[in-house]
Amino acid sequence: MYRLQSLAARSLIAGALDQCSPLTLTSFTGVRHKSQGPPVEKYGQMRFITAEAKVATERLNGKMRERTLTMETLNPQVKAVEYAVRGPIVIKAGEIERYMEEGGTKPFSEVIKANIGDAHAMGQQPITFLRQVVALCTFPELMDSPSFPEDVKWRARRILEGCGGHSLGSYSASPGVECIRKDIAAYIEQRDGVPADWENIYLTTGASDGIMTVLRLLVSGKDSSRTGVMIPIPQYPLYSAAISEMDAVQVNYYLDEDNCWALDINELHRAFQAAKQHCQPRVICIINPGNPTGQVQSKKCIEEVLHFAYEENLFVMSDEVYQxxxxxxxxxxxxxxKVLYEMGPEYFNSVELASFHSTSKGYTGECGFRGGYMEVINMDPEVKAQLVKLLSVRLCPPLAGQAAMDVIVNPPQPDEHSFKQFHQALGMQPDMLYCLRLLEETGICVVPGSGFGQKDGTYHFRKVTLNMHMSHYVVFLSQINKTAQKTKNDSSY
Structure with a gap:
C-alpha cells in the first residue's frame, strides 16, 4: 500500500513539474533525495516533496539563502595557490581534446601533452619485476602461479609479512612498513657510504607529501617574523603553491641561465639579506637535479650551499627525485x-636536513603508485614527535606505493632469477642485442660498436651508407628512430 501512495505522490509532483519553468525543474531535480526503506519512503517522500516545493518557491521569489562558501569567503591562501603544471592551459587542453573527440576540428590532429613528467602516460612500459612484486602483494593467490619467478614471490611474501593481516589492503604504521623503511636505509647507505637510521625514514604519498609535511613544521610567526622559504627560480610549482597555501613568505633566489642554470652562492646571500627586511628566512629548498632546469649541482656547489645554511641557521630541504x-x-x-657527511662532524651533526625521493621519476616513472620517502637528520626529537603526529593524521601512505618504493631501492641482485631480465642481459653486449633486434624487426644490418672498442658504459653501432639509395636511406633513418624509441620505452629490451 505504501508503494501506491508513494507513486501517487510522485505523480502529483510530476504534474506540478510539467507546469514549472526549466529553472524550477532544475531546482526540483537538484534537491530530490532518495529515501531508505519502506516506512521512510512512505512518509519521507511527502516530507521531501514539501521541501522541494519550498526550495523552488524561494528560488522563484528570490529568497534563496546565500551560500556559506563563496569566492568572497573562500580561504584567501587557497585563492593564492597556483600550479602551472596542471593549471589553466592544461584544463584548456582537456577541453580541446573533448571538442575534437566530438567531431570538432582544429589546425592539428591531436593534443600533444608535454606539460607533465608522466612517463607511462607517454607510452613508457612498466618494469616487469616491479609490477610482478606489486601484483603478488595485491593478489597473493598468484603465489602458486609458475609464471612468477621465486625471487619475486619471496619479495612479495616479505612485504606482506610486514603488513597487518598480511594484506596490502591494511593500514600500515604511519611512518610506513618497517621492512621497507629498513630497505630504504640500506639503499641510502649503499648509495652514499654513510650510515642511515631506518627510524629517520618516513614513507610518503609521493615526494610532494613529504615536502608539504616538512614545510608545515617550519612555517610559523607573523608579519616580519613570518617564515621565509628560499626556493630556486625557475622552480617546481609545488613549492610556490605550498608557500601560498601556508601563508609563508616566498624568497626567490635565481639560477644562472647563462651558466646552465647553475646555483650562484652570491645570489643566495643577496636573496637572504633582502628577505630579512620583511620576514625570517628559516628554510632553503634545493632541487637537485633541477626541475624544470635539469642542472646537476657539483660537489663544490653543494658544499657552498651547506656552509651557507650552517652559517645562517637554515633548515635544508633537498628534493632529489631525479637522482x-x-x-x-x-x-x-x-x-x-653524503656531501654533508664528508664536510665533517661540525656540519654533519648540526645542519638539519630533509631529503626526498619518489617512485614517480627515475627509470620506473611509476607516478600513479604515489610512492615516496623522506629522510630527516638532526631533527630535534620533540619536533620529530610532532612530525609523526602530522603523518598520523593522514593514517599512512598507499601500501601499493610503499611496495613499489621497496622494489626501486632494492632491485634484483646478481644471484636472483630476475636479475638477467631486469638488466637485459641475454649473454651479449647491449649494443649487440640492439643490432640483432634491429635486424630481426626491420631488416637493417649494422655492426655493434663493441666490435671496434668503445669507452666503458657507452654503446654504439656502425653504419655504412656509401652504396645506399636515397629511398633506402629515408627508410633506414625512419626505422633507426623507431627502434631507438621502442628500445627506450620497452622494458623487455
Missing amino acids: DNVYAPDCQFHSFK
Whole structure:
C-alpha cells in the first residue's frame, strides 16, 4: 500500500513539474533525495516533496539563502595557490581534446601533452619485476602461479609479512612498513657510504607529501617574523603553491641561465639579506637535479650551499627525485647527505636536513603508485614527535606505493632469477642485442660498436651508407628512430 501512495505522490509532483519553468525543474531535480526503506519512503517522500516545493518557491521569489562558501569567503591562501603544471592551459587542453573527440576540428590532429613528467602516460612500459612484486602483494593467490619467478614471490611474501593481516589492503604504521623503511636505509647507505637510521625514514604519498609535511613544521610567526622559504627560480610549482597555501613568505633566489642554470652562492646571500627586511628566512629548498632546469649541482656547489645554511641557521630541504636521471657524462649526482657527511662532524651533526625521493621519476616513472620517502637528520626529537603526529593524521601512505618504493631501492641482485631480465642481459653486449633486434624487426644490418672498442658504459653501432639509395636511406633513418624509441620505452629490451 505504501508503494501506491508513494507513486501517487510522485505523480502529483510530476504534474506540478510539467507546469514549472526549466529553472524550477532544475531546482526540483537538484534537491530530490532518495529515501531508505519502506516506512521512510512512505512518509519521507511527502516530507521531501514539501521541501522541494519550498526550495523552488524561494528560488522563484528570490529568497534563496546565500551560500556559506563563496569566492568572497573562500580561504584567501587557497585563492593564492597556483600550479602551472596542471593549471589553466592544461584544463584548456582537456577541453580541446573533448571538442575534437566530438567531431570538432582544429589546425592539428591531436593534443600533444608535454606539460607533465608522466612517463607511462607517454607510452613508457612498466618494469616487469616491479609490477610482478606489486601484483603478488595485491593478489597473493598468484603465489602458486609458475609464471612468477621465486625471487619475486619471496619479495612479495616479505612485504606482506610486514603488513597487518598480511594484506596490502591494511593500514600500515604511519611512518610506513618497517621492512621497507629498513630497505630504504640500506639503499641510502649503499648509495652514499654513510650510515642511515631506518627510524629517520618516513614513507610518503609521493615526494610532494613529504615536502608539504616538512614545510608545515617550519612555517610559523607573523608579519616580519613570518617564515621565509628560499626556493630556486625557475622552480617546481609545488613549492610556490605550498608557500601560498601556508601563508609563508616566498624568497626567490635565481639560477644562472647563462651558466646552465647553475646555483650562484652570491645570489643566495643577496636573496637572504633582502628577505630579512620583511620576514625570517628559516628554510632553503634545493632541487637537485633541477626541475624544470635539469642542472646537476657539483660537489663544490653543494658544499657552498651547506656552509651557507650552517652559517645562517637554515633548515635544508633537498628534493632529489631525479637522482637516477643524470645522463651527461661530465655530471654526477651527489646527495646532500653524503656531501654533508664528508664536510665533517661540525656540519654533519648540526645542519638539519630533509631529503626526498619518489617512485614517480627515475627509470620506473611509476607516478600513479604515489610512492615516496623522506629522510630527516638532526631533527630535534620533540619536533620529530610532532612530525609523526602530522603523518598520523593522514593514517599512512598507499601500501601499493610503499611496495613499489621497496622494489626501486632494492632491485634484483646478481644471484636472483630476475636479475638477467631486469638488466637485459641475454649473454651479449647491449649494443649487440640492439643490432640483432634491429635486424630481426626491420631488416637493417649494422655492426655493434663493441666490435671496434668503445669507452666503458657507452654503446654504439656502425653504419655504412656509401652504396645506399636515397629511398633506402629515408627508410633506414625512419626505422633507426623507431627502434631507438621502442628500445627506450620497452622494458623487455
